[in-house]
Structure formats: C-alpha cells, structure tokens
C-alpha cells in the first residue's frame with residue numbers, strides 16, 4: 001500500500017500518527033491533531049552507490065576546531081548574563097518564554113541600548129508596529145543608533161533579510177506571529193512554529209550571530225505550540241512572576257552554554273525593568289513588627305541564597321471542612337506539615353482555617369522551606385511572636401524530625417549578611433560546618449519540638 005502523503009501531529013505534545021485522532025493518545029489533548037505533509041528527505045551532495053551520503057570528509061579533529069576567544073556578548077544586564085551563563089553566546093538560538101504582558105519585549109528592547117554601543121541589532125517584530133516600538137523605546141530611554149527595526153511576519157523573508165543585512169544580533173518577537181508561506185497551516189500552529197524555529201536555527205548557525213526568539217506561553221504554562229521548539233533551541237529562558245506584582249524572575253530551563261540553576265530577579269518600574277541585585281532585601285522590606293505567624297526562610301535559587309518571609313494565619317473556621325490556602329507554597333506540602341503538627345505534636349487544626357503566604361510573589365519550592373512554614377504556623381496558632389532577627393530552614397520528615405538540607409554555609413552567610421542574629425538549622429547539618437566561623441547564634445534542632453522551643 002502506498003504511504004499516505006500526510007501525517008497528523010498533536011500540537012500539544014508533538015505525537016505523530018498516520019490518522020487523525022479526536023483525542024491524543026499520548027497527552028490526552030482534544031482536537032489537537034494537525035495535518036502535515038509527510039515529505040521524505042531527499043539526499044543531495046556526495047551520495048554513494050547505496051544512496052547514503054559519504055561524510056568521511058566532514059570529520060574534524062577536536063584540536064583543529066578553532067573558536068574565537070570572545071564568543072559571549074555582555075547584555076549590560078548582570079542578571080540576564082548570569083541566567084545565560086555569562087552572556088549571549090555567538091551563534092546561539094535563545095528562546096525567551098513567558099506569559100503575555102510579563103515583559104519579554106521590554107527586556108529585549110532594553111538590552112538593545114547596551115548591546116547597541118558596539119554591535120548592530122536587528123529587531124524583527126510581528127506584533128507591534130515600528131511606531132509602537134519607537135514609543136516604547138523612548139519610554140525606556142533606548143536611542144541606540146545601531147538598532148534597526150523590521151516589522152514582518154514572513155519567516156523566510158526575515159531569514160533572508162538577516163542574511164543580507166548581517167546584523168551582529170537579531171531578535172524575533174514573536175515566533176507565534178511568524179509563518180512560512182508555502183506551509184498551509186496558520187501562524188502559531190505546531191508546523192509553522194517548528195519550521196520557523198528550524199529556519200532561524202540555521203540562520204543563527206550560518207551567520208554565527210546570537211538570535212533571540214520570543215515565545216508566548218499558553219494557559220498551561222508551556223510554550224505555546226510545542227515542546228519540539230525547546231528541543232531545537234540552545235537555551236530556553238522563562239520569564240515568570242505574578243502579573244500584578246512588580247517582581248519578575250528569569251529562569252533558565254535549558255542551557256547548552258551554562259547552568260540551568262540560575263535565576264535573575266527584576267522589578268518592573270515605569271521606566272522598564274530594573275535589576276534587583278539584592279533580592280533578600282527586597283523580599284524582606286516592609287516586614288510587620290510584633291506580629292505572630294511570620295518567619296523568615298532561606299531558599300537556594302541556583303548558587304544564590306534568597307531570604308523570604310513566610311506568613312501564616314490560622315483562624316476559627318465557619319465551614320464544616322476547614323479551608324487551607326497556600327500562595328507561593330505547595331498546597332499538598334502544607335497539608336503534610338499540618339498533618340505532622342497534628343500527629344507528632346498534638347496541635348490540632350481541625351477547627352481552624354489556615355492561610356499561608358510567601359511575601360512578594362516568591363515561590364518557596366525547596367524542602368528547606370518546610371521548617372519556616374511550620375514555625376510560622378506554630379507561631380500563628382499559639383499567638384507567640386518569633387524574634388524578628390531569627391531565620392530557619394530545614395526539611396520536615398513525616399516523623400516530625402528535621403532533616404538536613406544542602407548549602408548550609410551559604411544560607412547562614414546570607415542570614416548573617418542581612419543582619420539576622422539567630423539561625424535554626426537541622427542538627428544533622430552541624431557536622432558540615434564550624435559554628436565558631438559565623439557571627440550568628442546557630443540553634444541546631446533535630447525535631448520540630450526543639451525548633452519550636454526557640455519561640456517564647
């Protein structure tokens with residue numbers, strides 16, 4: 001039987017099938033299959049008798065491959081450089097993802113000012129008119145002479161223009177607006193997004209320029225269209241944050257040229273994004289005084305310790321089943337901590353509503369956040385204040401024990417730097433440090449009971 005000319009691909013997960021499906025058997029998405037032409041690749045160039053290309057001439061010795069010493073561009077934003085692993089790599093394709101309105105276009109326009117001092121930049125926009133970009137640039141104070149704007153949506157024409165105008169850096173905002181005219185599906189569809197990304201990948205490699213692509217995120221938090229795009233590009237950065245909060249976190253999800261642990265912290269102001277070099281200070285500013293139910297936590301974001309305030313409120317419920325709410329903290333984790341408090345310490349919360357909040361729109365995802373959450377809860381329930389200069393971190397086990405966490409000394413140093421006087425840490429972690437090294441009172445605790453004993 002002749003092979004069908006078409007294949008069907010799920011636009012959510014990339015699953016391929018020879019027939020159309022209403023529901024994707026792989027990811028369960030409904031009505032997500034798109035028709036694509038199943039083109040068999042045609043071999044070209046040095047083809048041997050069996051029709052397989054001979055690549056023996058293309059093999060290189062590692063020593064023979066020359067690299068420029070200056071292969072990274074400084075973007076002028078230290079936080080962005082850090083997330084990129086030390087700057088924008090020549091010849092790399094970077095995907096910047098994030099929800100609409102989070103600030104992707106803003107940050108890219110901002111870096112043009114610094115990059116434009118020594119390099120020429122082509123900013124291709126398929127979303128905004130040149131006038132709109134100019135207005136935004138004016139507001140951001142961007143007036144570089146090396147910045148060139150192009151409003152276009154035809155991906156092949158854009159790739160040709162990049163090749164002919166040979167800028168040092170190119171920016172494409174956004175991939176969902178780009179399309180290749182010979183592909184029939186609409187812009188933003190799986191096929192278009194994938195083919196356009198492939199096209200720009202070749203452009204970046206051939207021209208040896210850094211190319212940044214903006215990608216919108218759909219309501220599930222994935223880059224709209226496909227995971228396939230993440231496979232193609234060299235680095236994937238996500239811009240995160242609550243839209244109504246001014247803080248923005250930039251996180252690397254994939255990076256072929258650096259670590260993916262790093263985050264960059266920014267604040268959205270009326271003149272664009274500003275870097276936050278001292279996130280702990282920002283997150284701790286405006287703490288309430290003489291209030292029970294708050295405790296300071298220390299989490300590691302990559303190689304950086306960040307202090308954040310945990311607030312808990314427990315009050316009598318007026319419902320049959322008490323309410324539990326967590327903002328910035330895993331809801332199930334909160335329930336586990338409540339269960340441990342009930343079972344191991346006999347603190348019953350069955351008639352109390354519990355609200356937990358991490359201040360500043362920050363997320364406390366690390367196990368080290370367990371202890372400060374439990375302490376804030378205990379403080380709230382007992383209505384006993386925790387000293388303002390106390391900080392705690394540690395993972396809580398189901399037996400009510402406090403388990404060790406990583407990066408102990410960095411966390412203590414950060415607490416010290418921010419002027420804290422007491423630090424409650426897991427007892428097990430004491431073996432890795434020398435308490436006399438620090439100018440802070442270290443309280444080792446192996447159980448929750450011991451940790452709570454510092455709350456007077």
Ligand code: TYD
Nearest residue numbers: 100101102103104105106268269270271272
């Ligand atoms: P934008 O960069 O257009 O978002 P994206 O490209 O990710 O969709 O960001 C727009 C938002 O940022 C908008 O809600 C207004 C806000 N903003 C400021 O608060 N200050 C500024 O100086 C700028 C340029 C935007």
Ligand code: MG
Nearest residue numbers: 104105127173
């Ligand atoms: Mg935009």
